[in-house]
Amino acid sequence: NAGVTQTPKFRILKIGQSMTLQCTQDMNHNYMYWYRQDPGMGLKLIYYSVGAGITDKGEVPNGYNVSRSTTEDFPLRLELAAPSQTSVYFCASIGSGGEAFFGQGTRLTVV
């Protein structure tokens, strides 16, 4: 059982470039989340989704976009990357049991 899979694991972007962080889960979970983790700042919620076709902003959505066309996939899009978006990004999903399952993270550096 793969759980939550994120790709890529590492990426270096130049300022102004765009990219999509991929997240897929095979547990048929309705709820999916994107967080960023900055040193000393914990996990901040970027966007979340309660099901296919439904997304909502979290605490720090500016500079990001998401879509949820299927239950399995929840990609995070960065448009016009900025140095402030240098962070570790985590995707998570929650099923009916309430426990969150996390991906391994994507370490993004914007230079």
Added chain:
Amino acid sequence: AQRVTQPEKLLSVFKGAPVELKCNYSYSGSPELFWYVQYSRQRLQLLLRHISRESIKGFTADLNKGETSFHLKKPFAQEEDSAMYYCALLPGAGSYQLTFGKGTKLSVIP
């Protein structure tokens, strides 16, 4: 809006000493509270949830609704407990915005 506060960024204890990681929350309803742990080079994973009332790896946590706290405790720290610990809140009642505290890094000194 909900909020989770972990007042300590870093907590250092000697092996065998008791551990208490503090967590306070603010939310008007009856949320579900969790402790997640992140060991070095591993993904975040669930340690405890308040509704299960169980002890995992010797850790326990009691929800105190009066003080809006959910502190994590262990009577005797072990070196393998060194990790980042995050307290999290799930509002429930139709809201699934999972909110985390800033985390506490626990360092157990041999």
